[in-house]
Amino acid sequence: MMRVDVRGVSVTIDDNDILGDAHLSVEPGSVTGLVGPNGSGKSTLLRCVYRALRPVAGTVHIGAEDVWRGTARQAGRRTAVVTQDHDLDNDFSVLETVAMGRLPHKGLLERDTGTDREIIHTALSRVDMNWAANRVFARLSGGERQRVLVARALAQQSPVLLLDEPTNHLDVGAQLDLLDLVRELELTTIAALHDLDHATAYCDRLVLLHNGRVLTTGTPEQVLTADRVADVFGVRSAIVTHPLTGRPHFVTAPANDPLSRGVDQQQP
Ligand SMILES: Nc1ncnc2c1ncn2[C@@H]1O[C@H](COP(=O)(O)OP(=O)(O)OP(=O)(O)O)[C@@H](O)[C@H]1O
Secondary structure (H helix, E strand, O other): OOOEEEEEEEEEEOOEEEEEEEEEEEOOOOEEEEEOOOOOOHHHHHHHHOOOOOOOEEEEEEOOEEOOOOOHHHHHHHEEEEOOOOOOOOOOEHHHHHHHHHHHHOOOOOOOOHHHHHHHHHHHHHOOOHHHOOOEHHHOOHHHHHHHHHHHHHHOOOOEEEEEOOOOOOOHHHHHHHHHHHHHHOOEEEEEOOOHHHHHHHOOEEEEEEOOEEEEEEOHHHHOOHHHHHHHHOOEEEEEEOOOOOOEEEEEEOOOOOOOOOHHHHOO
């Protein structure tokens, strides 16, 4: 298990300050959610961690290693990534797509071993996609592709898992299955999430980004206070106890709700 430390990371593209002085520490084996409105810098911060974007200032450490001092291949052994950019301009099979997760562990042109094949099939089973092993990846549905990319990340067997909107395209059952799986893996995980209820229910800690800045970091209850959510997202919200599980959940309320029982107006 490895910790992730982002210290003072800034990103500037074409003279625009997209991310400013971001700090983030993720304890080994814990799940941190990046939340914030569209364009607040969640994907940009993740890209700095998975070495797709070089910050103009600051450092990213995975374990003791500075990711920008090592090679991309070394970074690939430490971090597995699931992003939204599905490369559909090829006819790789699902099996071949997941096999790419093994590449950071292998030499050039080294063939898959029996162990590799076992890891690949186990990864596909964990997302219920073994049935599609010989299908063409680009012709699957959006949700099926998303699950295959999670399998590819699992096959990589990296201690750190980075997820950019992992539940996008998934139906409600598949969303919860995926988030349950992420918790079960006990990897050091950073996930950009739009769904603030998922963020509340599944993350140990949240990082709230706004206009390229880390506004606050803490437990979901500490970060998603009703006032802060109103300021940043412009919506009314509350964290409530789920009647079935007793666990905290995030709910929104319409600004003008004709059916409202007016409970909130009675509160001081
Ligand atoms: N290559 C780029 N060139 C110019 N601007 C960029 C580039 N990449 C990102 N940006 C800008 O940086 C800002 C942050 O983008 P980013 O994708 O990190 O936001 P996000 O929080 O992930 O948004 P979303 O919730 O919409 O996915 C946005 O205003 C975006 O337009």
